[in-house]
Amino acid sequence: xxxxxxxxxxxxxxxxxxxxxxxxxxxxxxxxxxxxxxxxxxxxxxxxxxxxxxxxxxxxxxxxxxxxxxxxxxxxxxxxxxxxxxxxxxxxxxxxxxxxxxxxxxxxxxxxxxxxxxxxxxxxxxxxxxxxxxxxxxxxxxxxxxxxxxxxxxxxxxxxxxxxxxxxxxxxxxxxxxxxxxxxxxxxxxxxx
Numbered sequence: 001x002x003x004x005x006x007x008x009x010x011x012x013x014x015x016x017x018x019x020x021x022x023x024x025x026x027x028x029x030x031x032x033x034x035x036x037x038x039x040x041x042x043x044x045x046x047x048x049x050x051x052x053x054x055x056x057x058x059x060x061x062x063x064x065x066x067x068x069x070x071x072x073x074x075x076x077x078x079x080x081x082x083x084x085x086x087x088x089x090x091x092x093x094x095x096x097x098x099x100x101x102x103x104x105x106x107x108x109x110x111x112x113x114x115x116x117x118x119x120x121x122x123x124x125x126x127x128x129x130x131x132x133x134x135x136x137x138x139x140x141x142x143x144x145x146x147x148x149x150x151x152x153x154x155x156x157x158x159x160x161x162x163x164x165x166x167x168x169x170x171x172x173x174x175x176x177x178x179x180x181x182x183x184x185x186x187x188x189x190x191x192x193x
Contacts (some may be wrong), residue, residue: 011075015067024064030075031060036150038083044123045087055090059083080131091120133183140164141176148173 006029009017018026038059042052062082072078134142143162147153148169153161158169 015072015075019068027060027064027067031063031079034076034079037146038079040150041080041083042087045084045120046090051090055083055086059086062086077131077135088120129184129187130180133180133187136183137176137179140168140172141179144169144172145176145180 006014009029011030011033014026014030017023018030035056038056039052042055042059043049046052046055059079059082063079066082070078134145137145140162144158144164147158147161148155155166155169155173158164158173159166162169164172
């Protein structure tokens with residue numbers, strides 16, 4: 001499925017094809033687009049590379065089994081929600097195991113649990129804000145920023161993949177980064193008020 005024509009299909013087109021013929025390759029192409037982002041997201045939640053890799057595999061299976069049950073308008077937002085819910089469920093399950101192992105809790109450990117919960121909530125908010133901010137960028141900026149920062153591609157690799165020249169790639173990344181910063185600062189101010 002490394003066919004360049006297939007890679008050019010939108011998320012929605014790939015979803016429609018999957019719903020039409022149930023070939024998991026369509027979802028595979030979609031999943032490949034977001035696998036690195038999902039791995040990063042799972043790493044932030046689960047704090048362990050092996051657990052994060054396992055989580056990404058489980059999320060893929062969950063997506064395969066559930067995508068037809070939902071009217072998915074925006075695959076990217078939906079898969080992030082599926083991944084977030086999966087990670088939070090893993091954290092809860094691990095937390096419950098931890099609680100069962102330690103029956104005698106002190107006030108200090110409750111404070112630590114509350115602090116962990118607060119940190120997770122802050123990370124959730126940060127990830128949601130970043131997703132929303134990325135979605136507001138124009139397509140050229142969003143693609144270049146994702147390829148550069150999330151897939152660690154060089155300017156030249158991005159230019160080769162997108163067809164933009166090097167100056168355009170640099171400009172899209174620079175403008176995208178600046179716009180993200182502005183949007184995130186606005187969101188941060190809004191969240192504080």
